[in-house]
Amino acid sequence: MIDIIILLTLLALGYGFGRYAESKHYQSIREREAQLRNIPAIATKLPDPGLRPKHTQLVSGSVVISIDFFKRFLASLRNIVGGRVVSYESLLDRARREAILRMKQEAHDVGATHIFNVKLETSSIHKGRKNGIGSVEVMAYGTAFYD
Amino acid sequence: MASLKNIFGGELKGYTELLQESRQEAMDRMVEQATAVGANAVLNIRFSTSSVAAGAAELFAYGTAVILE
Numbered sequence: 001m002i003d004i005i006i007l008l009t010l011l012a013l014g015y016g017f018g019r020y021a022e023s024k025h026y027q028s029i030r031e032r033e034a035q036l037r038n039i040p041a042i043a044t045k046l047p048d049p050g051l052r053p054k055h056t057q058l059v060s061g062s063v064v065i066s067i068d069f070f071k072r073f074l075a076s077l078r079n080i081v082g083g084r085v086v087s088y089e090s091l092l093d094r095a096r097r098e099a100i101l102r103m104k105q106e107a108h109d110v111g112a113t114h115i116f117n118v119k120l121e122t123s124s125i126h127k128g129r130k131n132g133i134g135s136v137e138v139m140a141y142g143t144a145f146y147d
Numbered sequence: 148m149a150s151l152k153n154i155f156g157g158e159l160k161g162y163t164e165l166l167q168e169s170r171q172e173a174m175d176r177m178v179e180q181a182t183a184v185g186a187n188a189v190l191n192i193r194f195s196t197s198s199v200a201a202g203a204a205e206l207f208a209y210g211t212a213v214i215l216e
Contacts, residue, residue: 068156123196
């Protein structure tokens, strides 16, 4: 009985705080994306030959983000029936966009105009019980061009 | 702290910093190696992460060491 109460409390806490944190994070992501829209992050390895910057620099951004208890519970149910794990999709989407934003912020601080050869790298950092993924790290890096 | 965040969700700032520092260390070692072979630049750097054991991760940086004239 006490176990069920603890589980329900954790689920409620995870649902409440997780939802709040996610909506706040998405709001901040959208705001900063609008601010940094003038620095394009391009996956192409080499730029147009006409674009000859005076300086280049490695810029990177990384973030470790954790899933909440409620979503992890949903994902474990999803493991039984199969299908898209939507609760993890939003986690990874947030992490990727945050990492790209931090990279762009670093580029912005050195006065860069473009970022080329952008690469993204994802890894699960914290393995929870039964090897379930608890948190992911996403890193974005590229070459910033500035004059 | 990290286990609390596992309930509430959100960014693990301590982990972010830890991994950034480790990555810097990996990059420093790469640069050291490049300097040892007489290169003055490292091109096409890639980063890679793998979790080796519970609570441990490997950060890996590699690239092509060249002599730019």
